[in-house]
Amino acid sequence: xxxxxxxxxxxxxxxxxxxxxxxxxxxxxxxxxxxxxxxxxxxxxxxxxxxxxxxxxxxxxxxxxxxxxxxxxxxxxxxxxxxxxxxxxxxxxxxxxxxxxxxxxxxxxxxxxxxxxxxxxxxxxxxxxxxxxxxxxxxxxxxxxxxxxxxxxxxxxxxxxxxxxxxxxxxxxxxxxxxxxxxxxxxxxxxxxxxxxxx
Amino acid sequence: xxxxxxxxxxxxxxxxxxxxxxxxxxxxxxxxxxxxxxxxxxxxxxxxxxxxxxxxxxxxxxxxxxxxxxxxxxxxxxxxxxxxxxxxxxxxxxxxxxxxxxxxxxxxxxxxxxxxxxxxxxxxxxxxxxxxxxxxxxxxxxxxxxxxxxxxxxxxxxxxxxxxxxxxxxxxxxxxxxxxxxxxxxxxxxxxxxxxxxxxxxxxxxxxxxxxxxxxxxxxxxxxxxxxxxxxxxxxxxxxxxxxxxxxxxxxxxxxxxxxxxxxxxxxxxxx
Numbered sequence: 001x002x003x004x005x006x007x008x009x010x011x012x013x014x015x016x017x018x019x020x021x022x023x024x025x026x027x028x029x030x031x032x033x034x035x036x037x038x039x040x041x042x043x044x045x046x047x048x049x050x051x052x053x054x055x056x057x058x059x060x061x062x063x064x065x066x067x068x069x070x071x072x073x074x075x076x077x078x079x080x081x082x083x084x085x086x087x088x089x090x091x092x093x094x095x096x097x098x099x100x101x102x103x104x105x106x107x108x109x110x111x112x113x114x115x116x117x118x119x120x121x122x123x124x125x126x127x128x129x130x131x132x133x134x135x136x137x138x139x140x141x142x143x144x145x146x147x148x149x150x151x152x153x154x155x156x157x158x159x160x161x162x163x164x165x166x167x168x169x170x171x172x173x174x175x176x177x178x179x180x181x182x183x184x185x186x187x188x189x190x191x192x193x194x195x196x197x198x199x
Numbered sequence: 200x201x202x203x204x205x206x207x208x209x210x211x212x213x214x215x216x217x218x219x220x221x222x223x224x225x226x227x228x229x230x231x232x233x234x235x236x237x238x239x240x241x242x243x244x245x246x247x248x249x250x251x252x253x254x255x256x257x258x259x260x261x262x263x264x265x266x267x268x269x270x271x272x273x274x275x276x277x278x279x280x281x282x283x284x285x286x287x288x289x290x291x292x293x294x295x296x297x298x299x300x301x302x303x304x305x306x307x308x309x310x311x312x313x314x315x316x317x318x319x320x321x322x323x324x325x326x327x328x329x330x331x332x333x334x335x336x337x338x339x340x341x342x343x344x345x346x347x348x349x350x351x352x353x354x355x356x357x358x359x360x361x362x363x364x365x366x367x368x369x370x371x372x373x374x375x376x377x378x379x380x381x382x383x384x385x386x387x388x389x390x391x392x393x394x395x396x397x398x399x400x401x402x403x404x405x406x407x408x409x410x411x412x413x414x415x416x417x418x419x420x421x422x423x424x425x426x427x428x429x430x431x432x433x434x435x436x437x438x439x440x441x442x443x444x445x446x447x448x449x450x451x452x453x454x455x456x457x458x459x460x461x462x463x464x465x466x467x468x469x470x471x
Binding site: 031046050064082092097126129133134142161164189192 | 207210211213214215216217218243244245246247248249250251252253254255256257258259260261262265266268269270272273276352355356359366368377378380391393427429
């Protein structure tokens with residue numbers, strides 16, 4: 001598995017050179033570099049945690065745990081598996097699901113209210129525009145999935161349910177859920193891999 | 200387990216929806232010392248797709264004090280991946296004393312040399328004074344350019360915040376890329392471009408194009424040292440309604456009234 005140690009020849013990496021340099025600085029113990037990653041990635045990571053946990057105090061705790069983990073595990077980042085932001089968000093999602101399971105409170109799921117957010121710092125418009133472009137791209141790709149595939153992916157991603165749990169929740173056979181997960185993910189990967197404007 | 204079965208299961212693995220025993224089975228297969236048929240690549244692809252799914256949730260700014268709490272925890276809990284500081288080597292007292300004496304001797308010699316050179320330096324300073332004035336002016340211009348850039352950034356963020364602002368991806372010659380922000384209701388448009396090579400002996404020119412009409416020059420783009428540029432399109436260029444294309448070409452210094460080269464960045468505005 002490719003790690004931070006040999007990034008140069010990575011064929012599939014999505015992370016920019018700047019991202020890699022930042023993580024290298026984090027590995028060296030530079031907290032200013034972590035702050036830069038935080039400024040860039042925390043809104044999405046916090047958004048995912050808030051969507052999963054529903055409660056701001058819990059999402060704030062998870063945000064701390066997430067960046068503490070980035071600080072400790074920067075060496076483990078694998079650019080073949082996505083951008084730095086994707087990695088940070090994946091950590092935030094995992095910690096959120098852990099917390100959700102530990103409190104056994106699926107009932108506490110509720111839509112987060114982004115309007116109640118507080119602003120800190122001014123992100124660079126180029127990055128904001130690119131983030132928005134990515135969001136629109138993923139949203140457009142998800143819209144192209146059949147609703148039943150989209151539903152299982154959302155249950156898996158935001159509620160952390162296993163395929164068996166999804167089958168129970170939806171009352172569908174396990175085999176059907178497994179097929180939907182695979183087909184949905186494959187289609188999503190294909191749509192996201194298409195060049196801009198190909199759809 | 201065959202590689203084909205692994206690749207089918209890789210999606211559920213990356214999404215985290217497998218039962219522990221299923222996951223362990225896939226782990227075992229991946230660890231097998233066999234000629235895999237793209238198992239790892241498929242798993243990486245599945246992980247990249249899962250990572251992108253985070254975009255389904257809206258980005259939310261954390262509270263202002265969140266970073267401070269993280270910093271405090273880092274200070275409190277430390278980290279595992281930082282190599283310990285190399286232990287300071289022990290220097291015997293005698294050796295340290297000899298080193299200090301040698302350093303003092305060198306210091307005295309250097310001081311005498313510096314004093315001699317100071318007179319020469321004075322003369323050189325006088326001739327440098329004129330250069331300082333020019334440097335000061337260059338610095339002032341740099342600061343002015345930063346101020347303008349900052350104002351443009353604020354304007355771009357404000358435009359992005361408007362719900363009716365459309366994002367038009369601009370693609371073409373790698374690695375340059377960008378976005379045009381278009382709000383036709385308010386007759387506002389800006390372009391944000393990154394990874395532009397320095398313009399030496401040429402200029403980057405922006406064009407607003409409507410199908411069936413000649414391209415309209417919308418200004419020269421001056422990338423900063425970081426290769427980024429933010430530019431505002433004059434509102435009067437949007438009076439005729441929605442443009443069909445934003446394009447950037449390379450032109451002779453000062454720009455051209457009509458494009459003289461093929462566009463290397465193009466953003467097509469989708470109708471509707």
